[in-house]
Amino acid sequence: MSMRPLTLGVAGLGTVGAGVLKLLADNADVVAARAGRPVAVVAVSARDRARDRGVNTAGLRWYDDPVALAGDAGVDVVVECIGGSEGPAKALVEAALRAGKPVVTANKALLAVHGAAMAELAGSTPLAFEAAVAGGIPAIKALREGLAANNLSRVAGILNGTCNYILTTMREQGREFADVLAEAQKLGYAEADPSFDIDGVDAAHKLAILAALAFGRPVDFTSVHVEGIREVSALDFQMAEDLGYRIKLLGIAQRTEAGISTRVHPCMVPQAAPIARVDGVFNAVVAEGDFVGRVVLQGRGAGAGPTASAVVADVIDIARGRFTPVWGSAAGALAAVPSVPMSAHTGCYYLRLMVVDRPGVIADVTGVLRDNSISLESMLQRGRAPGEAVPVVLTTHECQEAAMRAAITRIEDLAAVMEKPVLIRIEPA
Ligand SMILES: NC(=O)c1ccc[n+]([C@@H]2O[C@H](COP(=O)([O-])OP(=O)(O)OC[C@H]3O[C@@H](n4cnc5c(N)ncnc54)[C@H](OP(=O)(O)O)[C@@H]3O)[C@@H](O)[C@H]2O)c1
Incomplete structure (x- = not known):
């Protein structure tokens, strides 16, 4: 294949960024075939040049300032894998979009908090974020494209692998929350500061994104009701078992007569429900549409491989010129459906x-x-x-x-x- 490669600048070389480099190296042929041309990383940014990331960065342009990637004339697409709703990630995405450069990001916090402004800034420049929700599960594509012909009534999901791992272990081993959390931190399944995960904030970011796509309205993180899993005890798991339920942290977005309700909290779900059986670090998304009925998607919601799979799928879409507005419809076509408070x-x-x-x-x-x-x-x-x-x-x-x-x-x-x-x-x- 003699076509000029599509060139990427990758900002952030942690779990996701390094995973993207590895996937592009290992699966270069399949990616090139599906993209219609080779895809090559030409520039990267991270903080520590000396850190061994398990991937070859020799010959790549290195930027200490990630925002500089947006100004590199040799970079066609910016891939943002730094994270955070503010700071360098936001500055880089804004700079790239202002320069008319397509962006692929795994950053749910950025999309949940600033997604409406980012879409406006993007206009007809691609801003893709499949990896931001449910990692390797193509949930964004499923809702925005696969189910685009339906009126959706409800989207629910297990959206945080750390919480699902903790809850699954509590149930299987009859252990208390604090004990399982400490072990999860030791095993690397939970962050040193786990509050974003266990207090439900990460799931709420993802739910806000799913709700915007499902109901065709501007993304609204602030209206999501959020509760985490700290209060759930081993005793509740025993009681749930007796009553025929499993306990899961779910994100649920629902259309009601009064508007859209969005909430993240622990739930008792019937043991026979498909979502009750999604255990460990796995994620699931269940969507209900008027013509399609119920669709259940399940898979790995985090980790280098699944996340890179989603990021590179977005890159392939860009290489092929496949374009969908960030939130499925043009900004002017999004409906101002009110949010329903939790008290209702x-x-x-x-x-x-x-x-x-x-x-x-x-x-x-x-x-x-x-x-x-x-x-x-x-x-x-x-x-x-x-x-x-x-x-x-x-x-x-x-x-x-x-x-x-x-x-x-x-x-x-x-x-x-x-x-x-x-x-x-x-x-x-
Ligand atoms: N981990 C997952 O499984 C997963 C799944 C889905 C989505 N995501 C999202 O993907 C994004 C990245 O997550 P991650 O787990 O890969 O994070 P991570 O392992 O902590 O990596 C973050 C990377 O960003 C770099 N970085 C931080 N501040 C920087 C700065 N000011 N300038 C340049 N580079 C900077 C770090 O550099 P150093 O390495 O030099 O410190 C590091 O390489 C986040 O938005 C996250 O929510 C992650």
Whole structure:
């Protein structure tokens, strides 16, 4: 093949950036065939020149300042693998788009927070981000292109591999959150500062992106309701098992009569649901469309290989001249659908209380629920220990979040309730 290669400048040579270099070296032939021309990295940027990254960077132009990649006349496409919604990643993407250079990025934080402005800046210049959501799963392409003919009603997903690994290990080994988190950090499955993952922020970034694509509206990270997995305990896994559920951290975007609701929180899902069986570091995305029905996608959501697979697929699209507006439709065609606050959510709930085992306690609790128009579906009490705290688990029929919150505030104040109640929302399959 004698065609001039498509040239890349890769900023960031960590897990993702180094993975991209490795994939392009190992799969050069298949990439060239599908791109219609060779693809060659010609310039890179990272902080530490001396670090061994397991890939050959000899002969590549090295920039200490990543933004300089955008001004390199020999670079056709900028690949941003630094990360973060602000700082050098944002400056580089803006500089590249201003220069009319296509950008491929794995950066969900940037797209979730500044995605609307970035799309405006991009105009008809490609800004691709398949790797930003669910790593190797082609979720962006599936929603934006594969399902483009549908009205989507719901998109739900396991969007954070670290949380799914922790929850899976807690369930399988009957261990507590803090213990499993510490081990995950040792094994490299969780960051030294794990808060973005375990507090649900990373999943919320990805959900905001999926919701924008699914419902054709401007990306809106600030309206996502976010809860993480710190409060889930080994006891809740035992109770879930008895009730026929699995506990998963889900991101859910749903079209309701009042608008779009977007939320990330731990959920009880029926054991038979496909998403209940997605374990370990795997991710899944489930979309429901009016003509297609339900589509379930599953795969590796992180790591060098899966992420590089997604980044290079975007590069191939650019090489082929395949172009779709960043958010699926032109900015002017995006609908201003309102966001629904969490207080308006309706659903079923799992509520675990630790109460002193004495007569009248259950009557007090059920009285509060009745006062808030919440009807019980089931009640489970584990063991008896008169005078000591025992777990009581209540599941409810469908009710409003605001009513449930009001009830919990009163239940917390009951003298017999010893710990902060644990609330986990029950999601349909
Ligand atoms: N890891 C995954 O599995 C995964 C999956 C999907 C999406 N992503 C996204 O991909 C992006 C990169 O993630 P990662 O895991 O590859 O991160 P990482 O391993 O921490 O790598 C970040 C890279 O950026 C470089 N860098 C940081 N600040 C820089 C600066 N000011 N100038 C030049 N280079 C700079 C670092 O240089 P040094 O190496 O010299 O320190 C490093 O090579 C993030 O947006 C992340 O959310 C990651």
